[in-house]
Amino acid sequence: MNSPHAAIEARPSHSGKRATNLSLSADILDAARSFGINVSQVCDSHLRQVVRQERERRWRDEHADFVAAYNATLDAEGLPLDEWKSF
Numbered sequence: 001m002n003s004p005h006a007a008i009e010a011r012p013s014h015s016g017k018r019a020t021n022l023s024l025s026a027d028i029l030d031a032a033r034s035f036g037i038n039v040s041q042v043c044d045s046h047l048r049q050v051v052r053q054e055r056e057r058r059w060r061d062e063h064a065d066f067v068a069a070y071n072a073t074l075d076a077e078g079l080p081l082d083e084w085k086s087f
Helices: 006-010 026-034 039-077
Strands: none
Touching: 026 039
């Protein structure tokens, strides 16, 4: 059977956020709260950064062959229109 909170966790709020359950180390959670740190905001911010980095890594992996071929073309032929640059 589903958790009694499943409907709440799965339904996005008006702000585009969704409640979730996290397991955090009790000592660091207590310290964060004692400093008035918004744990939800910090987790959201850090997770955004991790997701962005993963998207970038996957893009690089998926396009590595093209980038290598393009760089090889530049090495062999130079930059397009390079002969007309004035600087």
